[in-house]
Amino acid sequence: MQEDKLSDDIKNIVKKWEGKKGSLIMILHDVQNIYGYVPRETSLQLSKYMDVPLARIYEVITFYHFFKLVPPGKHLVQVCMGTACYLKGASELLHELRDILGVREGGTSKDGLFQLEVVRCLGCCGLAPVMKIDEKVYSKVGKDRVADIIAEYEEEQVAK
Amino acid sequence: MDKKIIYIKDTSFALDRTKDVHAILLNGLRDRGMQDSVQAVRVADIGAYNQGVVVKVLPDTTYYGVKDEDLGRILDAVKQGTVVKELAARKEPGQLRIVLRNCGVIDPESIEEYMANEGYQAIKKVLFGLKTQDNTIDEMKKSGLRGRGGAGYPTWMKWNFAKKMASDQKYVICNGDEGDPGAYMDRSVLEGDPHSVVEGMMIAGFSVGASVGYFYIRAEYPLAVERIQKAIDQCYANGLLGKNILGSDFNFDLEIRLGAGAFVCGEETALIASIEGKRGAPHPRPPYPSVKGLWDKPTVINNVETLANVAYIINRGGDAFAKVGTQTSKGTKVFALTGKVKNSGLVEVPMGTTIREIVFDIGGGVYKNKNIKAVQTGGPSGGVIPKDFLDTPVDYENLQKLGSIMGSGGMIVMDEDDCMVDIARFYQRFCFDESCGKCSPCRIGTAQMLGFLSKIAEGRGEIGDLDNLRRIAQSMQRAALCGLGQTAPNPVISTLRYYEDEYRVHILDKKCPSKKCRDLLSYKIIPEKCKKCGLCFMNCEAKAITGNKDDGYIIDMNKCVRCGRCFEVCKFKAVGKE
Numbered sequence: 001m002q003e004d005k006l007s008d009d010i011k012n013i014v015k016k017w018e019g020k021k022g023s024l025i026m027i028l029h030d031v032q033n034i035y036g037y038v039p040r041e042t043s044l045q046l047s048k049y050m051d052v053p054l055a056r057i058y059e060v061i062t063f064y065h066f067f068k069l070v071p072p073g074k075h076l077v078q079v080c081m082g083t084a085c086y087l088k089g090a091s092e093l094l095h096e097l098r099d100i101l102g103v104r105e106g107g108t109s110k111d112g113l114f115q116l117e118v119v120r121c122l123g124c125c126g127l128a129p130v131m132k133i134d135e136k137v138y139s140k141v142g143k144d145r146v147a148d149i150i151a152e153y154e155e156e157q158v159a160k
Numbered sequence: 161m162d163k164k165i166i167y168i169k170d171t172s173f174a175l176d177r178t179k180d181v182h183a184i185l186l187n188g189l190r191d192r193g194m195q196d197s198v199q200a201v202r203v204a205d206i207g208a209y210n211q212g213v214v215v216k217v218l219p220d221t222t223y224y225g226v227k228d229e230d231l232g233r234i235l236d237a238v239k240q241g242t243v244v245k246e247l248a249a250r251k252e253p254g255q256l257r258i259v260l261r262n263c264g265v266i267d268p269e270s271i272e273e274y275m276a277n278e279g280y281q282a283i284k285k286v287l288f289g290l291k292t293q294d295n296t297i298d299e300m301k302k303s304g305l306r307g308r309g310g311a312g313y314p315t316w317m318k319w320n321f322a323k324k325m326a327s328d329q330k331y332v333i334c335n336g337d338e339g340d341p342g343a344y345m346d347r348s349v350l351e352g353d354p355h356s357v358v359e360g361m362m363i364a365g366f367s368v369g370a371s372v373g374y375f376y377i378r379a380e381y382p383l384a385v386e387r388i389q390k391a392i393d394q395c396y397a398n399g400l401l402g403k404n405i406l407g408s409d410f411n412f413d414l415e416i417r418l419g420a421g422a423f424v425c426g427e428e429t430a431l432i433a434s435i436e437g438k439r440g441a442p443h444p445r446p447p448y449p450s451v452k453g454l455w456d457k458p459t460v461i462n463n464v465e466t467l468a469n470v471a472y473i474i475n476r477g478g479d480a481f482a483k484v485g486t487q488t489s490k491g492t493k494v495f496a497l498t499g500k501v502k503n504s505g506l507v508e509v510p511m512g513t514t515i516r517e518i519v520f521d522i523g524g525g526v527y528k529n530k531n532i533k534a535v536q537t538g539g540p541s542g543g544v545i546p547k548d549f550l551d552t553p554v555d556y557e558n559l560q561k562l563g564s565i566m567g568s569g570g571m572i573v574m575d576e577d578d579c580m581v582d583i584a585r586f587y588q589r590f591c592f593d594e595s596c597g598k599c600s601p602c603r604i605g606t607a608q609m610l611g612f613l614s615k616i617a618e619g620r621g622e623i624g625d626l627d628n629l630r631r632i633a634q635s636m637q638r639a640a641l642c643g644l645g646q647t648a649p650n651p652v653i654s655t656l657r658y659y660e661d662e663y664r665v666h667i668l669d670k671k672c673p674s675k676k677c678r679d680l681l682s683y684k685i686i687p688e689k690c691k692k693c694g695l696c697f698m699n700c701e702a703k704a705i706t707g708n709k710d711d712g713y714i715i716d717m718n719k720c721v722r723c724g725r726c727f728e729v730c731k732f733k734a735v736g737k738e
Binding site: 021022023024025026028029059060063064065066067081082083084086087088119120121122123124125126128 | 338339340341342343344347379380381417418419420421422423434435436437438439440455496498499500504505536539570572574578586587590596
């Protein structure tokens with residue numbers, strides 16, 4: 001069942017980009033929008049439908065930082081490592097997050113709640129250092145605030 | 161409608177107060193019978209940060225940190241046409257808004273507002289006034305506009321090369337892959353004034369004879385993507401895109417392609433590969449994209465900020481534009497002024513403004529009143545400019561002479577606490593991560609340089625490392641395939657040029673003068689200041705602090721992991737760091 005549905009989604013995406021040159025990256029964006037990552041089965045199906053070797057799809061996925069091959073944690077925690085944030089203490093912030101969540105960048109915490117990522121620049125350098133959890137931006141985050149912020153999300157989960 | 165009030169919430173506030181402020185303003189306007197003559201608009205960004213609620217009365221009065229009770233007085237002043245002096249902030253000194261002319265002034269999602277502000281007049285002038293490609297390119301030549309993406313290549317020359325190529329299909333691309341960490345002007349323009357970039361694309365397309373244009377935008381900028389898509393849709397609905405635009409025989413289509421987080425894609429040939437759906441690896445140039453670009457067709461790639469200048473130039477004329485700026489660099493430049501500066505934000509200044517004016521007059525000086533050490537421009541491809549050169553007028557040539565580049569416009573202020581070895585290492589790590597791996601000078605060079613820098617920062621440096629760094633840097637500059645690799649050594653070269661002493665102290669004395677390099681720090685407890693409270697002892701997770709409340713405490717540097725916790729928790733400044 002699951003696999004049939006998968007195919008439909010993929011078919012729609014491929015159809016949307018049919019006849020347009022160089023659409024592989026855009027298709028992968030659409031796939032990741034649905035699943036949060038690019039599942040291997042999807043890549044296999046894409047390879048079949050689009051008549052593109054699987055290696056070429058993986059070449060693209062692994063080249064770009066944006067595409068993920070494993071499901072992300074429930075909440076995406078992004079720490080900005082742009083120059084302004086770095087100067088204002090983003091690396092201490094990152095250390096603190098690593099300690100609290102028990103994962104390194106790119107990893108998912110044991111409870112599956114948090115995915116820790118480092119991003120290049122969120123483009124709001126005036127608010128440095130910045131971290132983002134899902135769509136919410138936390139500005140001027142001192143490392144003493146990190147535990148409280150993470151706890152909010154954990155409590156929310158418990159409440160559910 | 162003679163006046164408008166614009167206000168914005170401070171994004172650093174946890175609470176969104178703009179709704180309340182909006183309501184108070186609307187009520188206030190009604191009470192004063194001004195609801196028809198004054199409009200209050202909530203905007204996303206006016207380029208100010210950390211200022212509380214900002215109320216801007218167009219054209220040029222700005223109130224920062226406005227409290228609810230001040231709003232009435234501001235409205236009274238608007239009614240009388242005066243200014244509440246004690247609340248009004250400095251006028252933005254020395255700024256001139258060309259690129260940012262509409263940002264924060266118009267609603268970016270409304271084509272009507274853009275049209276009311278000279279919008280799409282330039283494309284009309286091009287199609288029905290200037291009429292030919294040559295006339296349009298000529299106007300750009302008069303303006304002297306140079307590419308704002310980094311290298312500063314004259315825009316008209318780029319267009320002219322592509323125009324001269326005979327081909328059944330040509331393309332124009334807007335490079336919105338702003339990957340330079342610490343720079344966000346392209347994002348602000350795409351989000352704040354998408355139509356002006358769209359219009360710039362149309363004019364570029366007409367000038368070179370392209371019928372298709374692509375926006376290449378970072379996937380990390382979803383709002384920019386959304387706004388550009390909306391602008392494109394509105395243009396199709398208004399006959400400004402598609403076939404026979406405005407009844408002329410000019411056809412032009414625009415589409416968006418998303419980047420996927422690869423810094424190298426800011427490089428022209430890598431960007432083209434990415435639009436073609438491939439991994440973003442660069443190609444050797446020549447052939448240049450204007451000869452053989454996207455799908456082997458002649459292609460012009462312009463930066464967002466460059467394109468945002470185009471409609472203004474056409475409307476006002478190239479000569480008028482050329483009056484602003486210096487001999488070789490015309491117009492204005494938008495900088496993302498960040499780092500250790502009091503007022504960070506976007507600033508747009510005429511070329512030729514000095515760095516001191518930007519940092520001190522506009523930026524308000526250094527954060528926490530510390531001493532400025534240097535200013536970094538050009539991101540990972542640029543260099544540091546020491547404080548002795550702050551009076552240098554900013555233009556392409558001057559920055560290059562100092563060993564930096566204009567780059568896309570990041571300007572990062574560094575104070576005396578910032579370590580230059582650490583900065584060089586930061587940028588080198590960035591280039592190392594982002595190197596696409598196609599050519600060996602860049603792939604191996606960045607790794608080797610990072611290795612040497614880490615060695616120095618971790619106290620294992622040898623004096624010969626400096627020569628090694630210089631040698632690798634030189635080979636990379638000469639041999640790397642694309643701009644990323646050729647410029648990746650720049651932060652190292654420029655810090656070595658001006659701050660070799662600092663490197664030497666790291667290597668010979670194993671000390672970091674700015675106390676930034678963790679491995680070179682040592683902590684000790686100053687007995688005269690210590691009150692023997694034991695706070696450091698309790699907080700030391702490495703158990704490197706021993707002692708008791710009677711005899712005092714000492715730190716064992718062999719066990720210390722240099723986390724700095726004791727230094728932070730001590731209320732009596734009794735923990736020394738050096």
